[in-house]
Amino acid sequence: xRLKKLIFLLPLITIFWSNNSFANEVNIYSHxxxxxxxxxxxxxxKKTGIKTNVVYSTKGLAQRLKAEGENSPADVILTVDIxxxxxxxDYNLLQPIKSNVLDSNIPMHLKSPxxxxxxxxxxxxxxxxxxxRVEENTIKRIEDLAKPEWKGRIxxxxxxxxxxxxxxxxxxxxxxxxxxxKWAASFVNNLARRPQGNDRAQVKAIFEGQCxxxxxxxxxxxxxxxxxxxxxxxxxxxVNLIFPNQEKNDRGAHMNISGGGVAIHSKNKDNAIMLxxxxxxxxxxxxxxxxxxxxxxxxxxxxxxxxxGWGIPIEDKIPIIKIAELGxxxxxxxxxxxx
Amino acid sequence: MVSNQISLNISDQSSLDVWRYxxxxxxxxxxxxxxxxxxxxxxDSDGLWWHLYETVIGKYIINTLLLMCGVSISVLLLGxxxxxxxxxxxxxxxxxxxxxxxxxxxxxxxxxxYAYTDFFEYAGPLQNLLRYFFGWQSAQDYxxxxxxxxxxxxxxxxxxxxxxxxxxxxxxxxKSPSSYYEVAKLYNKNSFFYVGLxxxxxxxxxxxxxxCMEVISDFGTVEFFTVETLTLGIFNVxxxxxxxxxxxxxxxxxxxxxxxxLVIELKARxxxxxxxxxxxxxxxxxxxxxxLSHLATFFFCSLPVFLGFILPVCLLxxxxxxxxxxxxxxxxxxxxxxxxxxxxxxxxxxxxFSSLTAIIAFYRGNSFINKLSNLASTGYAxxxxxxxxxxxxxxxxxxxxxxxxxxxxxxxxxxxxxxxxILMLVFAYxxxxxxxGYGSLRSGITQIPQNLVDASYIMGKPFNExxxxxxxxxxxxxxxxxxxxxxxxIMKELPMTLLLRPxxxxxxxxxxxxxxxxxxxxxxxxxxxxxxxxxxxPVIFMNKFLREIKV
Numbered sequence: 001x002r003l004k005k006l007i008f009l010l011p012l013i014t015i016f017w018s019n020n021s022f023a024n025e026v027n028i029y030s031h032x033x034x035x036x037x038x039x040x041x042x043x044x045x046k047k048t049g050i051k052t053n054v055v056y057s058t059k060g061l062a063q064r065l066k067a068e069g070e071n072s073p074a075d076v077i078l079t080v081d082i083x084x085x086x087x088x089x090d091y092n093l094l095q096p097i098k099s100n101v102l103d104s105n106i107p108m109h110l111k112s113p114x115x116x117x118x119x120x121x122x123x124x125x126x127x128x129x130x131x132x133r134v135e136e137n138t139i140k141r142i143e144d145l146a147k148p149e150w151k152g153r154i155x156x157x158x159x160x161x162x163x164x165x166x167x168x169x170x171x172x173x174x175x176x177x178x179x180x181x182k183w184a185a186s187f188v189n190n191l192a193r194r195p196q197g198n199d200r201a202q203v204k205a206i207f208e209g210q211c212x213x214x215x216x217x218x219x220x221x222x223x224x225x226x227x228x229x230x231x232x233x234x235x236x237x238x239v240n241l242i243f244p245n246q247e248k249n250d251r252g253a254h255m256n257i258s259g260g261g262v263a264i265h266s267k268n269k270d271n272a273i274m275l276x277x278x279x280x281x282x283x284x285x286x287x288x289x290x291x292x293x294x295x296x297x298x299x300x301x302x303x304x305x306x307x308x309g310w311g312i313p314i315e316d317k318i319p320i321i322k323i324a325e326l327g328x329x330x331x332x333x334x335x336x337x338x339x
Numbered sequence: 340m341v342s343n344q345i346s347l348n349i350s351d352q353s354s355l356d357v358w359r360y361x362x363x364x365x366x367x368x369x370x371x372x373x374x375x376x377x378x379x380x381x382x383d384s385d386g387l388w389w390h391l392y393e394t395v396i397g398k399y400i401i402n403t404l405l406l407m408c409g410v411s412i413s414v415l416l417l418g419x420x421x422x423x424x425x426x427x428x429x430x431x432x433x434x435x436x437x438x439x440x441x442x443x444x445x446x447x448x449x450x451x452x453y454a455y456t457d458f459f460e461y462a463g464p465l466q467n468l469l470r471y472f473f474g475w476q477s478a479q480d481y482x483x484x485x486x487x488x489x490x491x492x493x494x495x496x497x498x499x500x501x502x503x504x505x506x507x508x509x510x511x512x513x514k515s516p517s518s519y520y521e522v523a524k525l526y527n528k529n530s531f532f533y534v535g536l537x538x539x540x541x542x543x544x545x546x547x548x549x550x551c552m553e554v555i556s557d558f559g560t561v562e563f564f565t566v567e568t569l570t571l572g573i574f575n576v577x578x579x580x581x582x583x584x585x586x587x588x589x590x591x592x593x594x595x596x597x598x599x600x601l602v603i604e605l606k607a608r609x610x611x612x613x614x615x616x617x618x619x620x621x622x623x624x625x626x627x628x629x630x631l632s633h634l635a636t637f638f639f640c641s642l643p644v645f646l647g648f649i650l651p652v653c654l655l656x657x658x659x660x661x662x663x664x665x666x667x668x669x670x671x672x673x674x675x676x677x678x679x680x681x682x683x684x685x686x687x688x689x690x691x692f693s694s695l696t697a698i699i700a701f702y703r704g705n706s707f708i709n710k711l712s713n714l715a716s717t718g719y720a721x722x723x724x725x726x727x728x729x730x731x732x733x734x735x736x737x738x739x740x741x742x743x744x745x746x747x748x749x750x751x752x753x754x755x756x757x758x759x760x761i762l763m764l765v766f767a768y769x770x771x772x773x774x775x776g777y778g779s780l781r782s783g784i785t786q787i788p789q790n791l792v793d794a795s796y797i798m799g800k801p802f803n804e805x806x807x808x809x810x811x812x813x814x815x816x817x818x819x820x821x822x823x824x825x826x827x828x829i830m831k832e833l834p835m836t837l838l839l840r841p842x843x844x845x846x847x848x849x850x851x852x853x854x855x856x857x858x859x860x861x862x863x864x865x866x867x868x869x870x871x872x873x874x875x876x877p878v879i880f881m882n883k884f885l886r887e888i889k890v
Contacts, residue, residue: 027842033853034845035862053842055759056849058856059578060838063728064758067735071742071754073842087581158565160575196487196565197456198858208462209477228663229861331579335394 025051026271029061031079032258036292043287044278050271062087070265075272078120080258081162085117086324094261099273105280105298109319110257117261119320120279121294124218124313125167125254128203128239133212142171142244142254145213146186154187155202155211158195159339160331163217163256168330168339169323170254170316177329184337195339200224200232207238214239217256222293222306243313252314256323258294358703358802362696366715369692372729372770373594373718375736379728380587387576387585399572402489403593406561406568407554409493410500414550417497417643418504419543423535424640426512429625430633436640437509438882443647444502444824445874447831447848449559450867451647452495453860454654456563459486492564498647500553503824504546507782510820511542514786517624541785544604545778549824551600552719552774555593558834569593570722583728590725597720601713652871659864666865671850675869678846679876681761681836682829685768689825690818692769693776698810701784702792703802716777718770723834730767730839734758759841767835772828776821783817784810823881827874847873 030037034056041052055061065072065088077094079085088094094116102111102118110119127139139145145154157164172180192211202214203224224236243253260279262272278284285296289304296303303312388396424430425437457463466483475481484490515538523530536543561568569589577586628636693716700712718726738755745751757763787810795805833848840849851866 033856035853036857055840055842055844056853057837059574059834060724060728060731063583064731064838067728067731068758069735069739071735071738071758073754073759083578083581090581160579162578165579194487194565200858204462210461229661328580328582331575332390332394334579335390335575 024049024271025053026268026275027073027075028052028054028275029065029074029077029263030054030056031058031061031081031084032056037078039291040279040284040287043283044275047278048271048274050274052275062091062093065093065263066091072263072265073267074263075266075268076260076275077117077263078258078260080256081166082119082257082259082320082324083162083166083327085257085259085261086321086327088261089114089116093264095264095266095269097262097269097273097276099277101277102273102280105277105300107297107299109317110259110297112261112321117259118276118280119257119259119297120276121258121285121288121292122255122297122315123257123294124243124315125163125215125256126218126221126313127242127244128206128214128216128221129242130206130212131238131240134240136240139213139242140244140247141250142167142215143183144244145190145215146183148186148190150190150213152190152192153212154190155192155205155214156195156339157198157202159184159188159334159337163199164215164339165327165330165334166256166323167215167254168334169326170318172326172330172333173318173322174251174316177333181333181337184333184339188337188339200235203235203239207235218307218310219293221310226306241310243311245316246314250314251318252316255295255315255320257297257320258288356703358699359705359708362700362704362708362712365692365696366711369696369715369718369770369773371733372726372767373721375729375732376587376590376721376725378732379583380591382584384585384588385582387580387582388588391572391576391585391589395567395572395575398567399569399589402566403555403568403570405489406492406496406566407551409489410496410550410554411547413493413497414501414504415543415547417501418546419508419536419539421501421640421643422505422508422512422539423531424636426509427530427535427626428636429627430636432637432640433625436644438878439644439648440505440640441502441823441878441881442871442875443499443643444506445827445831445871445878446499446647446651447559447833447851447867447870448496448499448557449563449833450655450851450855450863451499451651452492452560452563453855453863454651454658455491455495456486457658457860458650458654459484459491487564489564489566492560492566495560495564496554496557498643500550501643501647503549503553504543506820506824507542507546507779508539510779510816511539511782511786514783514816515539538786542782545782548601548604549719549774549778551597552717555597555720556722556725558722558724573722573725587725587728590721594717594720598714598717601717605713648871652868655864655868655871658861659868662859662861662864671866671869674845674847674850674866675873677844678830678848678870679873681764681768681846682826682873684761684765685772685829686822686826688765688769689772689776690822693773693780693821694814694818696773697777697780697784698806698814701781702806702810712777716774719772719774721771723771723832724838726771727767727835727838730763730770730835731758734763734766759839761841761844764836764839764841767839768829768832771832771835772825775825775828779817779821779824780814783814787813819881819884823877826877830873831870 034054044050045052065074077088089112096115098115106118111117129139159165159168168180168184171183199216199220202216203220205211206214221236221241224232227233245251245253260276262269262276266272280298282301285298285301286304288294288296289307293307295307302308421440425433425440459465461478469475512535515535519534519538520530523534556570558570558574561571573586573589576589577583696712696715700709734757738758742753742755745753791809792805795809831848833852836846837849837852847866847870851863854862
């Protein structure tokens with residue numbers, strides 16, 4: 001008798017606790033912070049009436065999706081950095097999708113060959129150099145940072161940070177493992193201090209005179225330049241922004257992406273695709289520039305005014321998936337040279 | 340975390356003791372996520388160990404050891420020192436220090452690291468002031484310790500972690516039988532080294548164990564300071580080389596290491612036991628201090644409060660004023676409510692789990708059950724994200740089993756009841772912070788006089804009544820101490836909450852982190868301040884409670 005009661009109680013408990021998805025929703029696992037994606041999601045809901053639910057975490061969402069298996073409520077994955085996106089494909093957690101909108105909005109080299117993930121915005125890894133202590137046009141390529149003349153003058157965040165790892169991967173792709181490691185060793189040898197802090201901190205260090213050169217993501221320059229903190233604006237004013245490898249016949253500046261895909265067991269697949277399409281269209285593509293100083297992936301959209309103000313880089317057009325594939329090797333080199 | 344020696348036990352010990360099943364079952368449940376990590380760790384690590392051995396693992400191990408030693412020494416000095424002073428001496432502000440000294444526990448270490456870096460670094464206000472004052476021009480003109488370093492990490496962690504030792508040691512000092520102190524006085528022996536320290540040893544070690552586990556599992560602070568510890572290595576291997584197998588293996592090695600330390604300590608003290616049935620009959624007479632020692636005592640107690648609480652709070656406050664980020668107050672209020680609710684639920688769960696395992700294992704369990712219960716309280720030694728993955732593996736398994744089972748039995752389809760729910764989050768907190776409740780209770784149990792328990796048995800009272808009437812009331816302070824630490828721990832917990840929470844669910848820690856992650860300390864400061872403020876609630880509650888029972 002008791003057992004029977006219990007069995008009937010179970011579904012009730014399940015309904016109470018369950019993570020079952022409801023109609024007209026889309027459930028998002030996001031590696032991007034809520035305050036950065038919420039403006040997009042609000043516009044999306046306004047336009048389509050589809051409610052969005054978000055879990056944000058920097059790490060481990062792929063493991064969560066994997067552990068949940070078929071029961072997973074997740075529909076869309078949004079990430080920053082190609083390495084993270086690639087892990088989802090590697091674990092077979094994404095499904096291929098057919099969408100004419102995405103096909104026409106996103107260039108071939110910025111999506112997975114099987115249409116499982118798509119880049120939604122681009123960011124460039126750039127060099128910043130002190131306006132007063134580094135003469136203009138002396139640094140033109142990322143390779144230049146290995147030259148002995150910069151000994152004790154470069155600041156950097158740790159090599160194992162995703163952005164530096166991706167940069168390292170792009171150098172391996174361009175020169176091969178051996179030469180890339182040589183570059184990294186000389187680069188580390190040029191560092192003014194133990195790798196530390198984040199990208200903002202490197203610009204601050206140049207402002208304070210602790211070093212003269214640093215590598216940062218382009219949007220940090222924008223965030224400092226337009227910061228509500230006057231002090232931070234001064235940091236940005238102290239440096240020149242250099243897009244590396246821009247000369248004719250050179251490969252262009254290393255680009256990383258933010259992107260997304262549809263979860264393999266998505267229960268709201270149509271809504272999920274609709275969200276990705278929305279993010280690749282004009283309004284969202286403009287929003288990436290406005291909110292976070294990122295470049296649009298959609299070739300028909302111009303970068304925001306602020307971004308265009310510092311020049312538009314020629315991009316390293318290597319298929320972005322290569323960067324992800326070379327990531328583990330890049331980390332090994334970083335370990336070996338102690339970056 | 341104390342090995343037991345059950346002295347005479349006159350109760351009816353039937354061969355089939357039902358009570359014994361409780362700690363065994365609960366411990367096994369708590370161990371499931373750790374088994375999840377072990378499952379993750381089995382597999383091919385692609386020869387990565389050789390690469391690690393050749394390059395970074397030595398550095399990781401040395402840094403981890405240095406960090407642990409540095410923090411251990413300073414939390415012992417700070418925690419035991421202040422606990423001894425406030426419980427044995429009378430000085431200006433003692434009653435306030437009593438609870439002020441607990442406050443740093445509410446400060447999340449990684450946020451303090453952010454605030455302190457801003458304050459102590461070359462470009463920070465302190466060095467600017469020094470340069471202005473002494474006329475130095477550049478970094479070459481003077482020496483100043485680098486905050487983003489191993490030493491900086493020791494500094495920051497020590498001042499937010501010492502309360503673990505303080506709270507437990509203080510509880511133990513206050514409960515120490517005063518007759519022992521009188522004997523020491525009679526023989527002119529130092530009452531700290533001959534009485535206080537030996538009696539409080541289980542409590543101090545329990546606190547220190549918590550600190551060591553926290554240090555070995557910390558990611559936020561070491562990442563920010565770029566101190567290359569094993570945990571930083573775990574994340575480099577996992578996310579950098581896309582190799583979760585090798586990452587879990589490193590986590591297990593670190594885990595085994597810390598467990599061995601604990602076992603060594605348990606062995607070393609297994610034959611000591613102190614208790615006195617006359618406790619609380621004579622009130623502790625606090626010693627009055629001379630002028631100079633009065634001043635020194637005051638200063639010594641102020642230092643951790645200032646560096647662990649007042650300065651960080653001021654820094655965070657001044658940062659929070661600098662932003663004009665549009666704050667949605669209604670949302671923030673919801674976040675506060677979420678945080679307190681989840682911390683409350685988690686604390687209740689921890690108290691239930693830890694009391695049922697600690698007490699029953701001690702009074703009814705054999706050596707195996709005790710070891711199992713001890714082992715079940717070691718989830719704390721894993722980095723939060725790792726443990727979260729273990730929880731995910733376990734929850735995924737349970738849900739899968741449940742939904743398939745339910746579907747075949749009554750044809751109802753469900754996606755399970757654990758994954759992505761509040762229930763899973765509460766379970767995860769229990770696994771992680773079981774050590775906090777369990778350690779506090781186990782060190783409390785060692786101070787309960789066995790003759791009281793025996794007397795109750797002789798009166799023919801059954802086990803449950805003996806526990807309810809004798810043991811539980813005597814453990815009140817341990818319950819409160821453990822509950823308090825668990826509550827503030829959950830409130831500031833970040834990595835597990837971040838990964839395991841339901842959709843659209845924010846706590847103050849996750850809310851603050853989305854800004855902190857983007858190095859926006861100004862926006863991150865307000866929610867961080869709220870964590871600390873909310874941490875005041877249980878501290879004040881505990882203080883009031885302890886006053887009432889007049890320990």
